[in-house]
Amino acid sequence: ADELVAATFGGTWANVQKQILAPYFVKRTGASVVQSPMLATEQIAKLTAAKGNQPPFDVAMLDEGPALEAIDAGLIAKYDPAKSPNFAALNPKFQGAYGPAITMQAIGIAYNPKTVKTPPTSWDDLWKPEYKGRVGITSLASTLGLAFLLDINRLAGGTEANMEPGFKKLKTLLPNLAAVSANFGAHGALFQQGEIDIGVQNFNFAEELKAKGVPIEFVRVDTGTPAWKTTMHIVAGALKPELAYAYVDSQISPDVQSEMQKSPWNVIPTSSKVPYAGLVAEKIAKTPADLDKMVFFDWAKVNQNRAAWTQQFNRDIRV
Amino acid sequence: MAGALDPKPRDWALALPLTAFFALFFIAPLGLLVAISFETERQMTGTLGVGQYTAFLSDGLNLAVLRDTLLVGAKATLLCLLFGYPLAWLCTKVSARWQAVLIFLVVLPIVTSVVVRTFAWIVILGRHGIVNEAILALGLSAQPLKLLFSETGVVIVLAQVQMPLMVLPLITTLQRIDPNLESASQALGAGAWRTFFKVTLPLSLPGIIAGTILTYTACVTAFVTQSLIGGSRLLFMPMMIFQQAMDLQNWPFAAAVSVIFMVSVLLIVAMLVALSRSRAARLYG
Amino acid sequence: MSQSAGHALTLRGISHAFGQVVAANAIDLDIRPGELVSLLGPSGCGKTTLLKIIAGFLRQTSGDVLVDGASISHLPTNRRRIGIVFQNYALFPHMSVAQNIAYGPIAAGRPKAETDAVVSEMLDVVQMAAFRDRLPRELSGGQQQRVALARCLAIRPRILLLDEPFSALDKNLRLDMQIEIKRLQRQSGITTVMVTHDQEEALGMSDRIAVLSRGNLEQFAPPSDIYDRPASLFVNTFVGTANLLRATVAGISASGAAVRLADGMVIETGRETTLSVGAAVLVAVRPEGMRVSATGGAGAIGAEITAVMPIGPALIYEVTLIDGSSVKVVQEREADAPLAGPVFLHLKPNRITGLFPDHSGDTHKKGN
Amino acid sequence: MSQSAGHALTLRGISHAFGQVVAANAIDLDIRPGELVSLLGPSGCGKTTLLKIIAGFLRQTSGDVLVDGASISHLPTNRRRIGIVFQNYALFPHMSVAQNIAYGPIAAGRPKAETDAVVSEMLDVVQMAAFRDRLPRELSGGQQQRVALARCLAIRPRILLLDEPFSALDKNLRLDMQIEIKRLQRQSGITTVMVTHDQEEALGMSDRIAVLSRGNLEQFAPPSDIYDRPASLFVNTFVGTANLLRATVAGISASGAAVRLADGMVIETGRETTLSVGAAVLVAVRPEGMRVSATGGAGAIGAEITAVMPIGPALIYEVTLIDGSSVKVVQEREADAPLAGPVFLHLKPNRITGLFPDHSGDTHKKGN
């Protein structure tokens, strides 16, 4: 049988796509799919390495920043709406020329209610002396880490062109840091093992952990919730373009999206045919307009500086 | 067999297939690595220069990472030596049966998956891990110690993971030392400590150096252990290479970092080899 | 040479077992001050074990080791002041000749001046002064041995132990070193125990020899007694070459037993026996205790030459007797010596070394 | 035993150099069919090198190897049909006795029936039929050696080479195996070259001995000639023990040279010399060519006993002459033998083995 290879993120995403998207896709096409968990940056690296040859996978799953990078580098193909029946039903701002947004990712603070008695309300709570050695953030290899840095920079008066305030602020967080993990998935494990008690986290991943019995609560910060689009793409030169379209289209189908919105996944849907419900409605947005109130960043500018920031970040967080 | 009469056998030709394989898949990629490290642009436009090297050398952070990597390897190697030497010594003193058991234990880490072992260490060293629970229970400290995501943890785990590389050559060397030498020393009035420091230790130096080379090179390049136990706040050269190559797709810089790292490791190995040559020359001519 | 000469060494009921293997079985030895005693026996008989017990490398299972009547069994090796020279010399390969010799005095905390003096003295004693800065591997076997000896004498040991001291030397050097060590030992008067499985060495050098077999002391006596009056069949066959003639006891008188050989001839052995008349007996005669000649005569035994080997000044005969057993005879090469065919075997008077009970029908045939 | 007996082996001007080291220097040897020849010499003299050249493991730098007059130098080892028994036997450790013996026939592609027959025959020849399924490590040294011999005879070799065949055996077994191999070799008539550095072995077993020194052939002659009429000082000192008395040539006559010893005494040597009167000369006498006695007499040389060692049936004396040189004397143990003090040394008639030019002032002292 035909086999599609699709990239996915680690953590929740690997699970939810395996349990909901893959069966749906298999049923729809009769083909099989291999889902390979990779950070967005890893996907780009692998595609870059294979440039000019057969790419190692057919479908990419990227956050906004890496997506722009991939488009610039010619790694992904233009998305043809004609081949994707569910595309039209997407909220227009999720209809990218290079592929649909399949969700919004929103971040806030996750904490262990057993050890953190007063629920935090703002990033500043992470700086509280009582959390010395108990705070977790993620590195700039993940969008979660970048978004957090961008947001504290914003709140400290900086812009994407001037990250000084953000880095300055970050430095003052050092005494409280217990761990800097590579991505939100690894971050979850640290919550579970009790290595960290409070930290930056994705909304839906935190909720998944909670459903698994990990003592964790998610709150949005009162300064506005940073969020970004997560998109899916047909890789340039994909071996199985037809299947790839079917796969991406499945992900934006109302059936899949409404399944994914349920607990424990709580994936924010992008199809206008799927109304917000459950925890998404409760904690993130009741209407599409609520999403617009979230905090967004200029990922093109971010991309220009990511290498330099990574170096700066490495330097600042080093023990 | 030099000069054997048979229809002139070219025995060395048997090494040709592997030589060809290494030329293609070992020397060529390393050559490519060196070549790419001289690309000045991230996009690899073909402009050559030493830009990547100056970029590496001019940033104190990079030098600090290099220094820390080399140092953490040294610390782990010393720890291996401190604990591995007595174990190797014990191996040569016990009966053949016990020796087999000990060697089995020593070899165990080599053959069990490094990911598995490192995972175990997370369970052992964590805030709520076995060690910290014990420390808290014994009242040795009021707070759990930070063992995971710390250099201490990295050193401990590296030492455990690479200990066999130190112990095995030591066993070989210690076994080669004539047991009569220790007896002779005692009969001449020397106690156990003097015998050890004046006879056994100097004679086992070749093994110490061989073990040190293997352990050290394994420790400084142990990507899995360094990343899993060290976490992101401890940056070491292998992670830096990975980050530059994969996160940031800056191949020329990653290549330059790789070259600098390899050259540093080779220099240290060369020093140790030179040291062992001079010792061996004195001991064995 | 100011050695602390002449200490008596006593082993009292020394036993040692390695698991099931009894390496020493209630060994008693009284070694007189200044004596050179050899422990002689086949491989694995327990020689090294005894030496190790004396030196303190091994703790005996039972029994006591005494020097000058005082037990030293509780002392660790490094406080026994017992010098030992190992078979392979065990020189410290990373130290020069002088450093090797100085090792003991330094370990004992002697002042530098004293150490230097001892080293120089010892280098002179073994005539190795010219080699003081060489490493062991730069020395010949004989030179290494002298250094080993010097190193061990430098601690002024009360007893000197030598474990197979010459086995690594080639034939020519060996005799020289044997003579030299014997001389040094005599000169210094140091009580010495030497392990060897070379009977010639033991016979040549020792005041007395302790012959061991499977952990048991078979005989402890001067060399000539061991050779001429072996206490057991084992000693007789192990030391020197033994021809064993099958016979039966024919009569017993005050001057010793008479035996009847296979061809019916009766000879006087001049040896006593505890066997009774008619018992099967092995008559032991050394190859040089017999003579082969072309002509017969009284007491001559008929035989046939099966092999002759000229070895230097001597001829070795293998001759086969009427009962099929064969004996070896060594005699000086003479112009008229027979080289093949039927010959006569003469037992020289008083050269029978012993009469031993014959337990099996074919003990006279050696297997490999 | 249907061996292809009696092939002549000729070495013609064989030289071999390992880099700077000349291991064989223009060696000529004519070995007759059925002869047993020993290559005798000190370690490193080139014995093994010669053997390897004959076997084809090494290619000589120059010269030719011939079997029955036909050169075999161009043949690889596996086509020379030259059997070789290695010092450590080199039995294949993973094969049974029978498999070891069958190895050659199988490699040669012999039919199974023929191979089986050869194996059985060889097992009988070496009396090892009972051990056919044992592994080498389950055999004693002597048994292993017999298997090695059988394995090599199984290819019906034209020449048999033995490299130090007995050096791994213990003393007692050695003599038995020497006699056995000698018997096998005689029986089969196979031309045999044996390497040894044991002079007794060479003297006892060989038809002729080739004495080598540093790659040079010193003498090629029957054992008695080698022992009694050594061609060079080297042969004299290497084979047997040699005493070298310093003297000057006093006169030359048809019956040989007369020499003047250190104490002025002149003796007839019965040996010829190419030296002229007055030249310094070393007079070689074997320990058994002299006698020590308490009483003097005509031709007796004054001396002093410095050491005595009784070795079994003999006494070994070390006596020191007036000029400080010392000589060894071996004689039978007698009741009235002097054991110390001044004595007299008698040269037995016609027992001087050679007169050799004396190049240095102290050649009579052996260094180690």
Place this chain on the structure above:
Amino acid sequence: MLRDWQTLSFNALFGLLSLISVIVLAGPTLVILILSFTGEEALHFPPASYSLRWYAALIDANELQAALWVSLKVAVISVSACVVLGVAAALGIARSEGALARGLETLFLSPLILPALAFGFAALMLFSILGMRPSTLTLAIGHIVVCVPFVLRTTLASLAQLDPALLDASRSLGASRLHTFRTVTLPLISPGVASGAFIAFMASFDNVPVSLFLQDARTQVLPIYLWDIIQNQLDSRAASACGVIIIATVLMMVLMERVAGFSRFMK
């Protein structure tokens, strides 16, 4: 041996350090093994209850099984190649003298001391230039380079132990070189080869730094998959998977020790 305070203190210290080493060497493996029998959802040590549930869960862990097959396939391919290439090279090196042979030996052993990650990266660049996409083949090639030293080392060691007289004996008995190799050399070095192959197999099966660059989505290898589920997915099947690996490894070790006496070749 008789004891005085020096001997006692020396033995006590060395014994203590050895004991710690032994505990530390064996401890982690034991911990994981125990943990793999946890009855709990999360991995905490010591487990509050025990069960085989995570072992049972492996039965339908398809991706884990897929990763296992990839790893096994790559290991088998690369070890086979390592044995063929490595044994041939070892024979060539052992039979030749001089600088060239020594140089080749150093070259073939050098992957042992060079950072594997840098090599993995370099290999990725080479393959991308050659237009070879990541696959089982590229993985195997990378693994061969880093695993060949193990086979080479043990084979060289067993060749060094091989009495050259045996080869001479074989030749003198009329055997050709090939016959000698088949009937004498190969059987006698096979324990060394087998030991090396075993270690090479484990090294390939366990390799992360090279696989990280050379694997692709279809060829994700087991250790990296495990890493991912341990680090990112809180998947307790990781422990039982580790348990399986440990048990299988120990069984293989015992087998190898019996068959080839492989600890001799580890030294």
